[in-house]
Amino acid sequence: MMELDPEVHQPTRLRILMLLSGVRTADFSFLLKTLGLTKGNLSAHMTRLEEVGYVQVTKKFVGKVPNTNYCLTPRGRDSLKVYWQAMDALRGSAGRA
Amino acid sequence: MRADAEERRAEQDQQLQEIPKWARRYAQNRTLPVLVGLAIFVGGFLVFGGLSCLVAWAYVHGERLVAGTAMLVLCGFAVWWVWFSFFGGAGIIQRITERLYRTEGSVSLGAREECPSPKIPPLAGFLFMFCVAASVGLGILGLLPQKYMQPISALYCVPFLVYLWAKQRPVGSPFMLLWPVLYGLHAILLVAGVPIRFGGKFDVLNVSVPVVGYGIVAALAAHIYSRIALRRLRTLMRSPETPESPEVDAR
Numbered sequence: 001m002m003e004l005d006p007e008v009h010q011p012t013r014l015r016i017l018m019l020l021s022g023v024r025t026a027d028f029s030f031l032l033k034t035l036g037l038t039k040g041n042l043s044a045h046m047t048r049l050e051e052v053g054y055v056q057v058t059k060k061f062v063g064k065v066p067n068t069n070y071c072l073t074p075r076g077r078d079s080l081k082v083y084w085q086a087m088d089a090l091r092g093s094a095g096r097a
Numbered sequence: 098m099r100a101d102a103e104e105r106r107a108e109q110d111q112q113l114q115e116i117p118k119w120a121r122r123y124a125q126n127r128t129l130p131v132l133v134g135l136a137i138f139v140g141g142f143l144v145f146g147g148l149s150c151l152v153a154w155a156y157v158h159g160e161r162l163v164a165g166t167a168m169l170v171l172c173g174f175a176v177w178w179v180w181f182s183f184f185g186g187a188g189i190i191q192r193i194t195e196r197l198y199r200t201e202g203s204v205s206l207g208a209r210e211e212c213p214s215p216k217i218p219p220l221a222g223f224l225f226m227f228c229v230a231a232s233v234g235l236g237i238l239g240l241l242p243q244k245y246m247q248p249i250s251a252l253y254c255v256p257f258l259v260y261l262w263a264k265q266r267p268v269g270s271p272f273m274l275l276w277p278v279l280y281g282l283h284a285i286l287l288v289a290g291v292p293i294r295f296g297g298k299f300d301v302l303n304v305s306v307p308v309v310g311y312g313i314v315a316a317l318a319a320h321i322y323s324r325i326a327l328r329r330l331r332t333l334m335r336s337p338e339t340p341e342s343p344e345v346d347a348r
Contacts, residue, residue: 022116022121026120026204027202029202029203034334
């Protein structure tokens with residue numbers, strides 16, 4: 001039986017990964033406002049995703065303001081794909097039971 | 098009970114699957130740069146028109162100082178306009194739109210280095226400029242009736258706008274296709290004799306107003322759709338588990 005990746009299965013992180021899978025990059029500010037989280041909370045989630053290699057971080061300055069951009073890595077994309085396959089498999093086995 | 102839970106879970110999963118779609122739709126329809134560009138174009142057009150009228154009026158009324166000063170300002174503005182069009186314009190528009198979008202953050206479908214703003218190939222640009230110059234020249238020489246200026250311009254503007262849109266895919270908004278479609282429809286209506294022409298000394302507006310006007314309509318439609326997409330995206334992104342404010346350990 002396939003196991004669910006806990007890094008992806010966490011609801012907020014799953015949403016972040018899903019969003020990043022639809023676009024090329026999104027910045028911290030966009031994720032913050034879209035998710036409705038606090039800065040600290042989002043920062044912790046993003047650090048975790050960066051640690052496991054699912055997102056890549058690019059830091060730059062827009063004028064004098066620091067800007068942190070995130071994009072999904074190929075590894076992150078693969079893990080998301082595997083996650084949904086596992087979910088489908090789980091649903092299938094639950095339906096048969 | 099279990100069936101209910103499974104149904105709810107399936108519904109939640111379906112909503113999650115929609116997130117990339119709405120994120121893409123939102124990113125595609127962020128058309129404020131187009132609106133800002135068109136607004137600057139209209140502003141430039143008005144400044145040029147206003148200063149030219151002032152020069153002409155002052156010259157006719159013998160106001161040499163006013164005419165000279167206005168001419169100087171006009172020349173200075175023309176130099177700035179050339180600089181803006183070929184060098185600094187993109188940067189200025191980018192800074193303005195970044196400021197406008199500051200409250201909602203930034204998202205992109207193409208990384209700057211991978212997907213730069215579409216460069217018009219020299220041949221396409223040359224062909225377009227040649228068509229513009231030829232139709233204006235023929236109009237000035239009286240070989241092209243004023244009432245056919247807009248329909249003739251549609252023959253090259255519509256393919257050019259469609260080409261630009263196709264070149265921007267998948268970054269460009271589908272709503273921007275409204276621009277060539279409406280411009281083409283306008284031409285058809287004019288040829289059919291529908292009274293939508295500016296007459297007399299406003300003849301020159303028969304091309305510029307539809308070109309800019311339909312561009313604004315298309316970009317505004319896309320911008321409004323981006324608001325809808327953003328609202329939908331925020332609804333999907335806020336999971337039932339998302340706390341309103343407390344700092345939850347994310348690990």
